[in-house]
Amino acid sequence: MKTISNTRLAAIALCVALSSGVTHAVAADAFEVISPGTPDGGTIDSSHAASANNCGGGNQSPAVQWRNVPSGTRSFAVTLFDPDGAKGIGVIHWVLYAIPASMNAMQHGESAPAGSVSGINRTGKPGYYGPCPPIGDVPHHYVLQVYALDLVPDALPPNLNHDAFLAAVTNHVLAASSTVLRYGR
Incomplete structure (x- = not known):
C-alpha cells in the first residue's frame, strides 16, 4: 500500500x-507586511542604499508596516537580508528587535524606534546598513521580514547578530511575514 x-x-x-x-x-x-510605496518585488530608490564605499545612497531604512497581528504578541523584530549578496552566501543588512507591541509601522529612515534594540549588521556594527550590490550585477533581492514575538521587549540582550537572533527567538515566533525589495546599481 x-x-x-x-x-x-x-x-x-x-x-x-x-x-x-x-x-x-x-x-x-x-499577519501581513508591506513597505509603503514599494510593491512586493518592487525596486527601492537610492535613499535606502548604503552611503559608504561609493554606494551612492542615503543609508535610510525603508518604511515598513504590518497588520493582523497575532494574539499574544509582546514585541516585534525586523530583519533585512540579501540572499544574492556575497556571491549567493547572503548579506545581513539589518537586525532590529524589542520593537514594542504597540507599534505597527516604522517610517522611512526610522532605523531604530524608541525602545528597540539594534542587532549587528554585515559591517559588524549595530544598526541599518543599506544595500550596495556590485555595479553591473542584476538587481539584488532584499527580504524585509517582520516577526511577531511572544517575548517582552527586554528579553533579548543587545548586539545579537542574525544567527544569534534567530537562535534566541526559536519557539517564540508567533508569526512572520516578509516583502521583497529590489535594488541594483
Whole structure:
C-alpha cells in the first residue's frame, strides 16, 4: 500500500481549501507586511542604499508596516537580508528587535524606534546598513521580514547578530511575514 507524505497531504488540503474559498477568509486575517510605496518585488530608490564605499545612497531604512497581528504578541523584530549578496552566501543588512507591541509601522529612515534594540549588521556594527550590490550585477533581492514575538521587549540582550537572533527567538515566533525589495546599481 502506498502512503502519502505529510507534504503531499498539506498540498491536497491547500487545493481543497482553495477550491472551497476557505483560504480567502484565512488569508484576509494573516499577519501581513508591506513597505509603503514599494510593491512586493518592487525596486527601492537610492535613499535606502548604503552611503559608504561609493554606494551612492542615503543609508535610510525603508518604511515598513504590518497588520493582523497575532494574539499574544509582546514585541516585534525586523530583519533585512540579501540572499544574492556575497556571491549567493547572503548579506545581513539589518537586525532590529524589542520593537514594542504597540507599534505597527516604522517610517522611512526610522532605523531604530524608541525602545528597540539594534542587532549587528554585515559591517559588524549595530544598526541599518543599506544595500550596495556590485555595479553591473542584476538587481539584488532584499527580504524585509517582520516577526511577531511572544517575548517582552527586554528579553533579548543587545548586539545579537542574525544567527544569534534567530537562535534566541526559536519557539517564540508567533508569526512572520516578509516583502521583497529590489535594488541594483
